[in-house]
Amino acid sequence: xxxxxxxxxxxxxxxxxxxxxxxxxxxxxxxxxxxxxxxxxxxxxxxxxxxxxxxxxxxxxxxxxxxxxxxxxxxxxxxxxxxxxxx
Amino acid sequence: xxxxxxxxxxxxxxxxxxxxxxxxxxxxxxxxxxxxxxxxxxxxxxxxxxxxxxxxxxxxxxxxxxxxxxxxxxxxxxxxxxxxxxxxxxxxxxxxxxxxxxxxxxxxxxxxxxxxxxxxxxxxxxxxxxxxxxxxxxxxxxxxxxxxxxxxxxxxxxxxxxxxxxxxxxxxxxxxxxxxxxxxxxxxxxxxxxxxxxxxxxxxxxxxxxxxxxxxxxxxxxxxxxxxxxxxxxxxxxxxxxxxxxxxxxxxxxxxxxxxxxxxxxxxxxxxxxxxxxx
Numbered sequence: 252x253x254x255x256x257x258x259x260x261x262x263x264x265x266x267x268x269x270x271x272x273x274x275x276x277x278x279x280x281x282x283x284x285x286x287x288x289x290x291x292x293x294x295x296x297x298x299x300x301x302x303x304x305x306x307x308x309x310x311x312x313x314x315x316x317x318x319x320x321x322x323x324x325x326x327x328x329x330x331x332x333x334x335x336x337x338x
Numbered sequence: 339x340x341x342x343x344x345x346x347x348x349x350x351x352x353x354x355x356x357x358x359x360x361x362x363x364x365x366x367x368x369x370x371x372x373x374x375x376x377x378x379x380x381x382x383x384x385x386x387x388x389x390x391x392x393x394x395x396x397x398x399x400x401x402x403x404x405x406x407x408x409x410x411x412x413x414x415x416x417x418x419x420x421x422x423x424x425x426x427x428x429x430x431x432x433x434x435x436x437x438x439x440x441x442x443x444x445x446x447x448x449x450x451x452x453x454x455x456x457x458x459x460x461x462x463x464x465x466x467x468x469x470x471x472x473x474x475x476x477x478x479x480x481x482x483x484x485x486x487x488x489x490x491x492x493x494x495x496x497x498x499x500x501x502x503x504x505x506x507x508x509x510x511x512x513x514x515x516x517x518x519x520x521x522x523x524x525x526x527x528x529x530x531x532x533x534x535x536x537x538x539x540x541x542x543x544x545x546x547x548x549x550x551x552x553x554x555x556x557x558x559x560x561x562x563x564x565x566x567x568x569x570x571x572x573x574x575x576x577x578x579x580x581x582x583x584x585x586x587x588x589x590x591x592x593x594x595x596x597x598x599x600x601x602x603x604x605x606x607x608x609x610x611x612x613x614x615x616x617x
Binding site: 271277293 | 349363364366367368370371373374375396397398399400402403406407409410411
């Protein structure tokens, strides 16, 4: 995926819930690439335009799984608190 | 320059990415995004001007973006500064030391001071080289260190480089007597040159001020080191004024380097995206 596509996808999947300045995505992508979580390559899109595509590395995939676990744990804990508070 | 180019220019200038290839790739990537965004707006029925405004508004303010990029690319920037610092220091030390030695030889023999063998003794030449190296390293140290700070850069650079010099002087003094003191003297001169360079605009004034002050400082040190004969003091004054003029020459060269290489490298306008990255 390239940056613009990534933003469109995030907005689509979240039902337009996330509104952020698009430019802030790129420093984050570059940081993740430098940490070895992402790799990038320039490719020619179907439209004939050159774009920089990002993909997860195996290290990135492992990190994403860890983050996902952490997020599930966190939201689970918050849900427990909210449920207890309602009761 | 259109709005998109102005935005890219601001982001790249603020990002201070040292290497041209990284800058070109980043410019191409961001430009591609903005063009996609404009195409989307055009598809929704906006004209070119509105589409550009729409893309720029969605992209966000350039300051936080460039600040984030500056953080991401900090390591390369520091490496570039260290490399430039090393190369400039070595080249300047060789040039100034060589020129000072040459002037010393020519002037002393022409002024009938050839009976001053002390100034060509190994100990004196060693001290002279250490003094020159100290002034130049101190000067470039201040020049590059002040770029790392956005608030109070000169004062902070003087303190940071000063601490390093004090540590180095302490070690050197322990190792070879008197050498530590030379390093402290050299740093004082470097700070003076650095301050004069930033405070005064005219190069003639800078040259004169540095030459007079450093020569006076050299004579004062000669008196402190118990050099009493007029000949010795005259030679010392000559050496110090040569070093001072050479250091001003280094400052002029550094200013040109700053204007034509460093500023260009870190300015947004230097972004020239080759065709291979163009959409």
